[in-house]
Structure formats: C-alpha cells, structure tokens
Amino acid sequence: MELATKVTLLVLSTIAVYITNNYSQIRVWMLKIPIPGVPALPLAILPISSTYKAPQLSKYQIKLLRGMISHSFTVISNSADGAAVERDCQRRSATIGTNCQYSIRYPGGQKQDFHITYSMLDGKHWVNVQDSLHLRKTARNNAFTGARNLLLGDFEVNYSKVHALGTQSDSPIYQRDIIKYDKQDDNAAARLFSAAMLEHASQSPSEYMGLIVYLFLFGEFVDAYQSRIMSHYDRATIVLRTLIFLEQWRVFLKKSNYPENLHFISPASYDICRIAGNGLLALMIIHRDHLPCKLPLIPHQHGTDSVEHIYAEMRKLIPDFSMQQAILMVPKLTRISKSIHQSGAKFSTPTFKATASGYQHAFLDDADLKTEYEKLSHFPSDQEFSTIYQTAYEESEALWMLLGVPYPWQHLEVATESSISLSPDSAGQEDESDEEEELEDIDSSMRNQLNEMIENIDNDLSTEDSSQTAAIQEHIARIVQNPRAVTTLLRNAALLVEKPISEGNPLVYHLQDITTDDITPLASIRRSHQTIQAQNGVRNADSESKSNTSESTTSHRRELAQKMHAILRQADERGSSTGLNRKIRFTATDKSNETTTTTLQKPGGNSANAEVAARGRAFEVIKRRREIFKKNVKMHDVITEAMVSKSTLISRGTYGFVVSGEKILLGHAVTSLYSKGGGKVGLHSWVLSADSIGALSYISAQLYEPSGRRKQFNTVHVDYATVLGRGLRRFAHVPSNSFLVLLAKDDVAVVNNGAQLSDYAWSLYQDLLGERAEIVAGVVALNKRRRTKKGISEDVEDEVDETYH
Template sequence: MGLVGDALEVSESYTSVEEFREHIESTGRTKADKLRLWTLQIPLPHVPPAVIAVAAISSRTTSSMLAQMDEDLIRVLMQREEPLCVISIGSDGAVSERKARQELMDNLIRSGEGEIAERRITHPDGRSPPIAIPLLRVFGKAMVIVQDSKHCRKTMRNNLFSGARAIVLARYATFYQQVRDIVNDTAHSPLRRRDVERVDRQDDRAAERLFSSATLNYSINHLGKSSLGLSIYLFIFGDLIDAYQSRKVSHAERAVMVLRAKFFKDLWKSFLHEGGYSAQHYFISNDADKIVDTLILSLLGLIFIHRDFLDTSFPLMPWAHGSESNEHVFGIMRSLITDFTMLDVVRMIPKLTVRLQAACRSRHQNVGETAAGYSHTYFHDEDTPLSLFSQYPSDENLNSLAGVAYDEACYLWSLLGYESSDVLLPSRSQPGGPIPDDPDDASEDSEDGATISDRRELLDAIEAIATPTHDGMSREDCSRLHEYTFAAAAFNLQDFSDIDLLQADLDPVILKDLANQVEGILKASESPHNPALATPSNSDISQSTRMPLTSSDDISFLVEIRQLHQTKEAEKGVRRKGTPSEDQLRLGHVSDPPGASESSELISERRLLARKIRDIVKAVDGTEDVGTSAGLNRQVRWTKTPGLYSATSTSSGAHWGLDPPANGKKTGNSANALDAALKAANAVIKKRRAAFTGLPHAEDISTAKVNGLSTLKRGSYGIVLIENDLMIGEVLTMYEKGGGKFGRHSWVDECRNIGLISYMVVQVWRQSLGQRCQFKTIHGPSSHLALPRFAHIPSTSFLYTLPIGFSSRNEHGIEINRIFMDTVFGKLITSKSSIIGSVKSLQAKTSSKNDEDT
C-alpha cells in the first residue's frame, strides 16, 4: 500500500535496491495496509462528491489517531476565510470509526471549541425521561455524527443470519433458516439463492431484497404465523433504513419511522429483562444496538438542524448523509486497479471527478444483481417533489408523532404476545449492563469464500523475490526471474497508462448544467410559505400509513406501509415469478446471462506470471511470502484470511458459509477443513465420553444418540440441560462453527455427529409437577407472561435424541412415551446433579479452547 505518514523524500543517489530498502527501514515508518479517505458531499441529488483528503494507515492506527485526523480536517473546512457549513460527519459502523467519532466530540468539547446543544422529545409513556437528541456545535455551527444507513441494513441482516444468537421476540424465535425457507420456494421466492448461500455480507442489494415489502409479504402469507417474529423484524428495521433512503415520505413520517424503531427496541429490552433472557444471546449484537441508536438520533438531529440552525432554507435529503460517497470512490478506484497502492491513489484522484459526475447523472442500474457488493444510490432523487423536504415538524408535532410511534411499537409487541409491565417501563435500560461483544461479530463485515485477486497475487510474488538472492538459485532461474520482473513492471506501466488516459477535467458545459441543476433543486425545494413555519401535523401523514391498532390476524397493512416507504430499487430488485433460479442457471436449463464469464486474458496472464515466480522460489527454498492488500476482496481486507471454510456433516454441504464443489467432492482447503472439523468433532465425543463416564446411558449421552442412522435435524426432540434442569427440547435450527479466529457459526440442515454442532436453538418444555409424562410449554422466568420458552444452547447441553414417534404435542404442552420416561429420562433425572457437573466441566473446557482460538 505504501508507508504510514507523509510522503518520504527519495534520493537519486541510491546505488541499489538494497540501499533504498535499508533507508526505508531506518526511518522506522510502518508499512500501510489500509487507506482512509475523506469526501465532501453537498447533500443534493446528482451532485458528485469531492475527495478532499486521503491517508495511508495501518492496523496499528488507533481511534485516537483517526479522531485527530478528523479534527484537523474539520478545522481546515470550518476555520477558513469562507468557512463551510458542515452538518454531518458520516462513517460506516466499524467499531474503530465509532470510537474515533466519540473521541472527536470529546476532544472538541474539552478544547472549548465544541459543545452539546441538546433537543428533547417528550416520552409518550409519561414516566420515562425525555428522549435527548445531542447536537454537536463546533465553531458556532451545529452538526451530527451519522452512521451509514445501508451499512446498518446489512448489519441487521447479518445479525439475523448469525448463529451466535437466537433472536427471541416474545412468542416467536427468529433465525436464518426461516429466510432460507423462503429461497427454497423457487416458484414464489422474492429472494435469490445467492442471497442466503455463500453470503456476501456487504451485498447491498441482497440486504435490500431481504427487507423489501415483497419478502415481508411472502413471510406473512407463505410461512404462516410461526414466522410472525421474522415478519415484524423485517418491518421494523426495513422501515428504519427507509427513514433515510425513501424519496417519497415527509420528515414527519420519517420521525415516526425512527421513533417506532426506538420504542420497539426499548420494549424488546424490557421483554428480555422481564422474561429472564440474556441480551447477549437473544438480542441483536452490541454493535448493531449502537448503530441503530445512532441512526435514530442522527435523523432527528438532522431535522432539528435544518429547521433551527441553518441561515437559509435547505432541503433535508437523509439518503445523502452517511459514508456511501466514500464507498463509491473506493469502488471506482477498484474498478480501475483492483489492488491499488497509495501511489495509484494519488494518480487516480484527479481523474475521478469525471467518473463520479457520470455516475451521478446516470439512472441505469442493475438492481437484480447478486453478490455484487455495494450499490450506490445516494445521487438518485426519483423525481420527488422537493418542496416536501423543506417542511419540518414543530416540537409540538414531534411530541405528538412520538405518541403515534409508541402506540404502534406497543401494538406490534402485543401481536408478538408481550405487553410490558408498568413497573419495568421507566427503566428502559439494558438489563445487566452493556451487551458483551461476541467473537462472531468481529467478522460481521467480511465476505465468505473470497479469493486473492490476480494483481495482488502478482504483487505478492514480486515481494517474495525482492529479498536478497536465494541461496542455491541457478543462473537460469535468476535470468527467468529478471524476465518475469520486467513483465510484471510492464503490467504496472499499463495500469499507469490507463490512468493517464482518463479525462481529468469536467466539460464546461457539464459544469454549467450541474450549476443549473443545483439552482433548480434549491428553488423547487422552497415551500409555498415560509419553510421555518412549515410544521406538518399528524393529519399530514397519510392515514394509509398508520396501523389499525386493533387485534386481528390480518397484518397485511405492514406490507402496505413498506410498499409506500421503500425505494424503487427495493421494489424492482426482488426476484420475480418466472425468473430463472440460480439452480437452473447452474444446471444449464437456461443459458448463462451475458457477462457471466469472469475470465480475462489480462488477469489470467498476471496470475500465470505470479505462479511461475512462486514455482521458482518454492523450488529453491520452499518458502512463500504472502503480503497484505489494500483491495484484495472484502474478506482479505478485513480478516487478512483468504478462503476460510466451515465443514458440514450434511450430504449436501448446504449451509450459508460453504460453497460445495460442483462435483460434490471436497478438495484442497475445503477437504482439509472437513478433515479438521471431523477430528475436532471426534475429540468432542471423546471428551463427552470421559465426562459422562459412570452415568446412566453414558455411551448414548456421549454421542447424544446422533449418528448416521439417527440424524439430528429441525423438528428433532431431545433431552437438554437448561437452567440446571433436564427438559425436552425441539430443535428449531443448528449451526456449526468454522475453524480459526474468524470462523463463523454456519447453518446446517442435518447432523450425524453431535461434536460438529456449535449451537442450536430449541423450544423447551419442563416436566409438569405430578404428571410424569407431561411437559408444559409455559414455565421458567417468563411463565408469568404466559409465553413459550426458547433457548440458544451449545451442543454440550444436548444430551439424548428422542426416537421418532416418542413425543406428541397437545394443548398443554408435549407428552413423552412412557417407556422412554421409565428407561431413559427417569434414570437421567436420578443423576441430574452429576450431569450438571459434567456439562459444566465440558463447557468450561470449550470456553477455554475458544479463548485460545481468539
């Protein structure tokens, strides 16, 4: 990538590469492996962003260093002779970015150059403190710290797909397998198979399809009432994102959308606390929680700033606030050079203006693409009447709108089966303190199944031979390496030539047209009356977007609301009935779409050259150097670990983290991963066998009676240890964890070895007092709520699989076969204290091993 810090002066007196390298090392400068970029965006449609700063950074760059960079840039922008009015500072949801923004605020306040100007909205319940919206005033101007709304949408998708938690919404558990069920209905699914298999976690369009009205409609009408939790999850967080992305709703309606999400989340925390559920395992991740909070407060803050703090009327277009313009710039640079260096960036930036302007003027976009990464729409306006965006609700209206949002959030929770206790409502705090970070969230932004790019592979190969001459290399090999080095240099020269050929300056006609567009937008946004007095009341919100707030099994109104709020991209991007599925394309029932082939003569030549270089190096000393990259792919950029795999015990290999080979045989890394997983699974069985020695049915509970003849799958019943009691659990879904630090919990549909399972989600029944074979649905900490009980458990808590037909559901719960109760469950109950000790011992060993891995 380059070196961290300012440019380094290079002398012309160096006599060799080694001398130059020694000089670089003597400076003590760190090698950069990332790029930090700042863009300036006028938040109006069709106006391209401007790149105003760029810096090479490393993994050692702290949030304090990032905050100092931000502060220096703010001073340049806001303390100049003609200061700019900066109203938002956006970033994605990365932890380092959030910490840097907080430190930036703290630094400015500490220096006396910044202060918090707080606005408040009355809490509708009449007991809780007002909702405080912090505005940062810097050099006399108000601004907010915003998160990227599309990044939040992907985060909420990733949380739903994560095996590290089970999302429990009162009477309903929500998990990845429910979404997979949608895709399996190839005749009606609005989702594409690639949306749930070999998941690209940064795929904007896949996340957009998931939270679209079409997917919500399918969930309600095809999955049945058991998916009500999924439906409401999709509605709440889909509408939260469209509070930013929608081009057709008023700011009063946006306020309802974000406040509804806030109250829904507050009530969710109250439910977890009241129901005795741990937020770490049954709520969204800590990162997601904070990102959602920031989105909510930022949008309300932007409304206050545009209403109260600007010198002139200016329309608020929330979709233009965030980090999308940054990602757009990165995307264009990667389209020119996949793995660019700092030198490449310096050469490219002057050429980007024309590309950005062309993109902002273009209205063409393939909204149906899959695994396509980022989708940029911040410059789209969808021909919206712009005067709508210069009208802002008054304080009185906001208080009233908060009441609307609160009533709707309470109504949705009543549909889920929960009505909050008056005693708990005032606290609103997260039970037990902040949610601990989960290791599975560390890779939330990475991509599965990625590979190193051709350009990066060649650069790494050149890096491997840039060291002093390898001992034992023949003259012929040295000569060939020199030839290969010159060939690699030719490729780089071609890249430089391609950059130089790009147009650097905008056509004056285009610039004039852009100025006219901006002027037209500002005029069109002027309200017929004074915008400062434009205070829409509740009647300004269409009644068709309000919930009926009456008890009914028909919740199709949620689909109608999402249809009104979603973007055109969401409407058009879903899979239509009759569209060929990815399976059909793979099996050759229809021809591959144009451009399906990714082969490129130039790319293949780079890779071939890289491998020839490495063959020589490996033949000489058997070593291979793998460097870092600024733009390998999203997985390698984030985790520095290409090609992670998670093995599965299913015959199909079908889970969302593994792409099975076309011939069904696992080779290379995939085969190695499977072998390692099976060895680890057998080691788990061995530990279970040792832990349960001397207990009744010791051999059976060592394997949990799971094998090739008795597989574990959704709908299987078994004896589980939960809350220090033996209960009956029904398997709802299962996950396996991939190996290594960045291995994820990946879904599996069937298991033949309990040692392979990392977590499972179960509904649990507890034995009824005085009724030996009867197990009740309502029990435990949530019994006073009259709700069923769910548990997210490790495989060590699953003890014994019930034979098929040994359980039956009834109105009171579940009844277990009497013979099984006498011969198995009854004997295990007599040894319950020993079983508890054995399971705790196993879980302690597993926890210790996980600590070593991370």
C-alpha cells in the same frame, strides 16, 4: 445554484481502504453537498497501519473539522460505516464541541422526555450519523448469524426461518441470497426487507410473526434514511418507534431471563441503531433551528456510499495501488465522479436483481427521480414531535401485541432516551424504569367506559340484522384487546377536524389497528416507503417462468454465444496466478495416482482444510465428552454421543433432552442447528441435519418443562407463567454439549399445551434426573474451551462467536 450561494452544507465521510506498501491501509476523508447529483470530493488521504486505533485517527479528524469550521464551512454531519474504530473515532471527534440537547416531551408528561444530542463548535452544529445501507446489511447478518437466536415475544428470528421462506417456489428472494450468500450484498439485503418479502412471510403469521415484525421494523428504519418521498413527519415516527422497540426488547429479555448476548442483536448493531436514529432526528433539528435559511434535508445523502464508489473507481484504475498512486489519482477521480453524476442516468443500468454482487450504489439513479425539495424542507414542530413521540410509543406496543406480549404498556415500560454519549468509552447504554400506576389507572378508566358502552348496545341494535350484529361484536373484541387503538383513532380524528392537513403533513396510518388476524397493512406500509431498489430487485416467479419459456426457444446466434462463453470459461480455469499455486490448483490425482490436468473433483485448498478440520473437531468433541462424563456419570455410554449417528440423524423437528441452567428439560429442535467450521474463526453455519453431536456448535430449541404429571411436559414454564401477563413459550440457544440424548419420533407425542413421552423416554428421563448434579457439572465443564499457554492447558469460559454466518 441558489442553494449553494446561500449556505453550503457539507457531509464529512470517512472510510479506510487497503493498499500494498508498508502501510496496510489508507484513510480517505471526503466532502459532499447533500443534494442529489452533486459528486463527493476527496478532502484528505492518510496512509495508516492496521494497528491504528480511534485515539490516533480522531486527532486527524478533529484537525479537519476545526479547519473547515474555522473557514466558515457548514459541516452538518460526520458519516462513517459501522466499524468499532469508526464509531469510537466519531465519539472522540464530537468532544471538541459543546454538547447540545433537544428534548421531546411526551403529551401530559406521562413518560420521560426523549433526548436528542448533537455538537456545536463556533456556532456550527453537526451530528454523527451511520451509513444506512451498512445498517441494513448488519440487520440481515444479525438474523443470519449462528451465534444468536433472536427472540421477540413468543417467536424466533433466525436463519432457518428465512431459509424456509427463501426456498419456496414463489419466494421474492433468490436462493443465492441465502445459500453461499454474500454478507455485503446490497441487493440481497434490500430484497430481504422489501414489502414483497414481508407479504410472503405474512401468509403464515403463526409461524413467522417474529420475522415479520423484524423485517418491518428494520426495513422501515433503513428507509427512514433511504426513502426519496417520505415526509420528515413519518421519518421521525419510524425512528422513535424503532428506538423505543429496541429498549422494550431489552426489557422483555431481562424479565424473561434471556441473556442478551444470545437473543438480542449484537452490541455493535445496537450502538449503530442508536447513532443512526439520533443522527436523523438531530439533522431535522439542525435544519429547522440552526441554519440561516430554509434548506431541504435529504437523509440518504448522509452516508458513505459515495466514498465507497470512489474507492471502487480507484481499484478500477489500479487494482493494487500505493499511497503515491492514490494521491496522483485524485484529479482523475474528481473528473470521473463529476462525469458519472452528470451522465449516470443516461449510461448506467441498474442491476437491482443481481445476486452476490456486493455493493450496489443506488444513489447514482437519483437523477431519474424528481426530488420534492419543498416537501423535504418541512420539519415537525415541537408540538408535532410530542405527538410523534406518543404515536411511536403506541405503535411499538402494537407490534409487541402482535408478538404475543399482552399489555406491553404495563410490562415493557422503559426509560426512552436516544442520547448518544460523547464519552469515547461509553456505548450509550440505557437504564430501565417501571412506571405503571398511572397507565393502569388510564386503562382501567377506559375499560369501564367500554363496559358501559357495551351494556347500552342492546337498546339501539336491531336484532334482525345478524351480519351487522356479528360485525359489531368483532369490532368490540378488537377494542377490548387493544383499548389504546380507540384513543389514537379519536385523537387523530380530532386533529383532522381542528387543523387541516398542510402540505408537509403525512398520510395517517395506524399500526395500533393491526391484529394477528390481518397483518397485510404492514406490507402496505412497507410498499409505500420502500425504495426502487427493493421494489424492482425482488424475484418475480411469474415473470421468470415466462422468461424461461422464451429462453427455451433461443436463437442460433444466442446458442453460438453460449458455446463461445463456455469455451472461454474452460480456457480460464487455470486462473491468473502462476507457479506452484497455479499448478496445484489445475492438477488432480486420479484413482491410479496419476496426475492429470483436469478440474479437481474434490475440494482443495481452504475448502479441503476446513472439511478436515471440521471432522477433526467433531472427533475431539466426542472424545472430550467421553472423558468428562465417564468420570462421574453412570449413563456416560448413553450421553457421550447423545445417540446421534449416521442412522439416527439430529435434524429440525427432532426431540431430545437438554441441560438448561440447572435443569434437564425436553427440547424440540424446531428451529436451527449450526455447525462450526474448523479453525479459530470458523463460521457457525446453518445445517439441515448432522450425524454427530460433535459436528454441531449451537442448537436452537423450544423447551418443555415437566408438568408434575407422569410423562407430561408443558409449553409454559411455571417460573415465567405470569411475568408478562400470560405464559409464553420458552426457547434456548444452547451449545451442542448441552444436548444429552436424542429421542426417536415415536417417543414424543404432541398434546395440548405440551408433549407426552413414551414409557421408554420417561424412564430415560428419570435416569437422567437421578444424576442431574453430575450431568450439569459435566456440561459446565464441557462448555468451557481449552487454551494452551506456555504448554499449560487451562479452561476458560466459552465466548459467543460474533462471526456472522
């Protein structure tokens, strides 16, 4: 084709897969021309041990990069998944070239330049990128993990929020997406960040605003790569907005005195976002400035999905292959890949509605779509990048206003810079900056002008039309709430007058105009950008009810088929293994201690072990609480088991006293309870309730501070009342050992801006305050975990478990 004769662009993708010989894995490098319908080809295969780290792996990758570039191949991206060793390997590989930097200037120079980095070797430019589908699943897992409680302004993002929405009858996601779910399920991740899910959550913005913004932000970010129709102007806006928002998020947590390790996305996720964002922006610059001819940039082709598809085909040929077999499969894999890409549109059936299905490679369906190569060959100019930078900043601030943070341009000012450090030991952390004086002057000037306009309205407004008066008052209220929306609207209107929209310019939309009263535009924006997988994969309650009705009148043929499948499943219960493993799994002991060949009624194997370990852990936690509190606390009999029992469960919505720092506060468990499974790597699983405080690992709660008046507790805490312009609610994600006493429902009454305790609860709180120092010391000791070294038991600080729920 003409495209290939001019210049051949290549994507270098890497992945490690498991094999069964002396080496535990093989590492596969693949090349791909980033155009739909072109199959990826294996470049190199290397047997490696699981102990191989980035310094060893990068040597081979550098050798491949040098070899291809020396033979005049144009490699423009180095793609990998989000594993730590892969990201480290990418950074080390980039050091062989010269570090290039492109700076985006903010209009008027009011903010620091936004820097984009990429590499150059022998006149060839390339950049590290991350697989966007892995990024989407990582964002989903960060919201689901029990080791974190993400905080966005006045709202939380956690598994409990998604669970509440997902279990509703009209939910667009399936219950299998949230209950016993597959963390690698591409379809479930696409459904979660779909426009339908965003619209569903938008029905209760006061409850789910944090989740709404989170789904919108990361859904758009991933689709900046995955969308087949979005202009590069829009993609650049989304990427810059996301990177700015993440930095403002960190500033918010720091000013609010929240620890990042509990309330921000994981360090690995943050690093992946920065690499992915920098990569897409750099690809635009490389295509625009460093290629010998005009070529389209198709971002979703810069990923590892084609590599994973080849790996799946290898498993189909030989489930447990050796290194020799992997090499012998290469010619056949090449033919299979070519055949699939040529005939995929005819013979492959999309399974976007499937649940717990793992990887779903949507790139095979590109043949059904008409790729607009001309549109994807237009890239923003330097001036347009400057305008995009300003728009992205203002849109990020608009999102923070939805989250309850007033005047974010004053309180969340950051040093925005996407530069990804090429140092192997650096994660590219950024510093904060506070540049508020100039912005305050601008806002003050804008307010003065608005006041003059408001004073002159009475002279021109007819008093007879009350509806017109009400409408104007509503618009004025919105303007005063966000004066920057006026500036943006006027600027965009001027651009439309001065310069007609060219073929590559995007449709204009304004996040700045969205208020908490109407957030439906967020769903509309997502709907225009989302992929076919997200659009067609969601659950449709209406169609399902119709299908269920039709299925009730199944034909005799279908009924016969169902019975045959049931017989086959029953016959297959023995499984494929042999020997004692098969016998133990197939036999069970009944009440008379006689062995029968029936399906086990009680959990066995790992499930049974985990259940026993969890019970044992709960017992040990209670035992240790008793030992530590009994030493110095007179109320040890009350707080040892926190008054939690089978008759008084701790559940969502309950109140209790918790230790937060050096204080004892009232906690409302409105959010999530997590229970850690047995073993060192047990998962922090969300639970609806618990009958023992020892069975829980973390408790997410809203905190209330004593107001100074008897029995009164306030929502807004004095120390943080003016940090961000106005007081926000306070939340905590505390270990269960920080929970002291569970209160009965009648002991707490909700009042304006706080809660009021009963006489009994207030007396109990006074008793706890009397022993505050001893109780806090005991909690600190409990929140350390004991490790045994050579028979000596010692306490070490408990670390946050990064294992996803």
